[in-house]
Amino acid sequence: MTSGVFTDEACAFARGKNIELIDGKALHALIRGGSAPVKFFRDLLSITTAGAPYCPECQSRMVMRKAKHGTNAGKKYWRCSRHPDCKGMRPA
Known part of the structure; x- marks a missing residue:
């Protein structure tokens, strides 16, 4: 879990393991009591930095x-x- 975004190294480490990465956007949504979209929990950095x-x-x-x-x-x-x-x- 992080308040920001994950590095490429962190995403690579988590890939293929039973690890869920929760970035700042998803964490903020969870704290507010809402639910974060599922896309925030899988390979976060590739979603935010593709290209x-x-x-x-x-x-x-x-x-x-x-x-x-x-x-x-x-x-x-x-x-x-x-x-x-x-x-x-x-x-x-």
Whole structure:
């Protein structure tokens, strides 16, 4: 279980084992008392990063994000799936 997203290594480790990966979106839904869609429990990172570029800093997959503040508010960008441990970013 994580409050963020899983690394490629974590997904590879869990694949084929009796392990369910619960990411931040699914965890938040469970805490709110709702039920998370089943798709969140299987191979999460591949769902969120299919076709995503690799991080220029650590070579992990990147996740599409949307800036909420500042001069770039509303614009999309790629952020490393290992954030905040890795600060890799690139424009969308």
